[in-house]
Amino acid sequence: DQQVKQNSPSLSVQEGRISILNCDYTNSMFDYFLWYKKYPAEGPTFLISISSIKDKNEDGRFTVFLNKSAKHLSLHIVPSQPGDSAVYFCAASAPRGNTGKLIFGQGTTLQVKP
């Protein structure tokens, strides 16, 4: 069962515009969410995270929004740059009492066109 879902396999945006990547989850006990960026043949790179007690976290061009009632989070990148082209994974930290393992979505491939 896929507890973390990224329903858009790919997204293409123009340089300078906003990129919005979406993620849905099913387990209301998740309490920490993270976004990772991955280039081919490299490991995932941490981008930004958010605790379930917040609804927004911002770091430079990256903002993550959390809507707990909808079990939905999104990553906004503005302005988008060609170097942002990569696969983006959202991940949730499994519920309290477990060991901190991350549950990942399937990933969304972002292409930013010059």
Place this chain on the structure above:
Amino acid sequence: NAGVMQNPRHLVRRRGQEARLRCSPMKGHSHVYWYRQLPEEGLKFMVYLQKENIIDESGMPKERFSAEFPKEGPSILRIQQVVRGDSAAYFCASSPAKLGYEQYFGPGTRLTVT
């Protein structure tokens, strides 16, 4: 300030051979996680270790797979009698603590079973 190190980066094994994957966590990190990424999929948790202890191996296949994190030296993921279905990218991540902290990933080991 070295990041998470994994070796080898690429490993080719024939069916039936053993594969050993190594991971050295970031300095100061005592929590190690192993994940596997099959083609076109997201990362799947395998095992979580602290020094000399396996804390959570709920994602590990019951047979042929084992992991350790000795007092001295890197963490090792060992796959005995490899089969073609074991071909994947194996990522190690480390964290300073188990909950509420980001996990930092190594570059991965790409295992190919021929």
